[in-house]
Amino acid sequence: MGNSKEVLKTGSSLLLKKLLASSVGLVIVAIALVVIIIIGVISGSDGNGNGALIGGKALPESVMQWEGEVLEAMERHGVDESQVLLLLAIMNQESQGDIFYSNGDIFQSSESKCGYIGCITDPIESIDQAVKYFKGVLAKGESLGVDIQTMIQSYNFGGAYMDFIASNGGEHSEDLAKDFSMIQVQKDPSYNCNGNTENFRYPYCYGDFTYVGKVMAYVSDGNMVGDLENFGDFVAPVSPMVLTSGFGGRDSPIEGASTNHKGQDLDCTLGVSPIHTVKSGVVTHAGTAGGLGNAVVVLHGDDIYTTYGHMSSLTVSNGDEVEQGEQIGVCGSTGVSSGAHLHFEINVGGMWGNQIDPYPYFQK
Numbered sequence: 001m002g003n004s005k006e007v008l009k010t011g012s013s014l015l016l017k018k019l020l021a022s023s024v025g026l027v028i029v030a031i032a033l034v035v036i037i038i039i040g041v042i043s044g045s046d047g048n049g050n051g052a053l054i055g056g057k058a059l060p061e062s063v064m065q066w067e068g069e070v071l072e073a074m075e076r077h078g079v080d081e082s083q084v085l086l087l088l089a090i091m092n093q094e095s096q097g098d099i100f101y102s103n104g105d106i107f108q109s110s111e112s113k114c115g116y117i118g119c120i121t122d123p124i125e126s127i128d129q130a131v132k133y134f135k136g137v138l139a140k141g142e143s144l145g146v147d148i149q150t151m152i153q154s155y156n157f158g159g160a161y162m163d164f165i166a167s168n169g170g171e172h173s174e175d176l177a178k179d180f181s182m183i184q185v186q187k188d189p190s191y192n193c194n195g196n197t198e199n200f201r202y203p204y205c206y207g208d209f210t211y212v213g214k215v216m217a218y219v220s221d222g223n224m225v226g227d228l229e230n231f232g233d234f235v236a237p238v239s240p241m242v243l244t245s246g247f248g249g250r251d252s253p254i255e256g257a258s259t260n261h262k263g264q265d266l267d268c269t270l271g272v273s274p275i276h277t278v279k280s281g282v283v284t285h286a287g288t289a290g291g292l293g294n295a296v297v298v299l300h301g302d303d304i305y306t307t308y309g310h311m312s313s314l315t316v317s318n319g320d321e322v323e324q325g326e327q328i329g330v331c332g333s334t335g336v337s338s339g340a341h342l343h344f345e346i347n348v349g350g351m352w353g354n355q356i357d358p359y360p361y362f363q364k
């Protein structure tokens with residue numbers, strides 16, 4: 001009996017040890033998961049112009065002036081109008097919409113039409129050819145099952161890049177773009193960046209392996225970023241929303257600025273971009289606020305406050321009731337700030353010092 005008890009005891013303590021070991025394992029796994037999720041959220045919300053989460057930089061007026069003509073061509077060729085910003089971003093990359101600089105071929109689409117540069121000198125023809133070519137790229141890309149980034153890069157590299165990616169996993173990456181560029185350089189050594197080893201592309205001198213990133217800086221997942229677009233419960237405080245610094249730890253950009261960033265920094269134009277309240281509410285602060293410079297705080301009920309910092313001027317006063325999307329001030333760089341931007345915060349349960357990550361509030 002004693003023996004079997006002993007065995008039982010040993011057995012149960014072994015079981016306990018195993019359980020303990022496995023629960024320690026579980027805890028480790030759980031912690032690891034939480035860390036992974038947190039890292040995912042931070043890196044996700046910390047994107048700059050390349051981030052697909054919030055969207056794009058504003059395209060210059062020299063490009064936007066062609067929007068109507070591009071939309072017309074898209075209608076002619078049956079390309080979905082949701083792609084208009086992507087096409088305009090490509091034009092921006094090719095010529096910034098400048099007729100003089102591009103000799104009329106604002107999409108640099110001559111090569112796709114006649115095999116050499118310069119056969120198109122009319123911007124409307126350039127647009128038409130570009131849209132037609134882009135439609136072919138989309139069709140081929142979809143039939144090959146490659147991602148949109150691959151299709152965009154192929155506008156720079158040519159259609160063979162889509163075949164290359166299709167046989168290498170179907171997803172564009174800068175490394176694969178470099179590989180493709182190198183293969184072309186080996187085929188034709190005249191692609192040598194004019195022998196300039198200081199060129200950022202060197203030795204990947206065929207095309208521009210960074211083309212996708214440059215184009216995607218202006219679009220969000222290939223979709224248009226509209227004015228004051230709705231993101232979940234909130235409208236954008238500044239349009240377009242371009243996140244330059246996310247919530248959480250960061251290297252301080254300037255002396256005196258926090259390294260534990262308590263809000264989001266959004267790009268805006270000094271003295272020009274209107275700043276809007278993300279939701280209706282009551283203004284509970286309108287004036288200077290330490291490092292935040294000229295700042296406005298709006299209470300939205302349920303103890304949720306939003307804060308808008310560094311503005312050049314304010315257009316509301318303490319106690320004002322504001323509607324969702326109403327202007328509260330103008331973009332600036334007041335307080336502790338390295339340049340024009342909007343510092344945006346959400347505080348829950350108190351007006352100051354109760355910041356939470358705004359990122360989930362802007363999820364569609």
Ligand SMILES: [Zn+2]
Nearest residue numbers: 263264265343
């Ligand atoms: Zn900030």
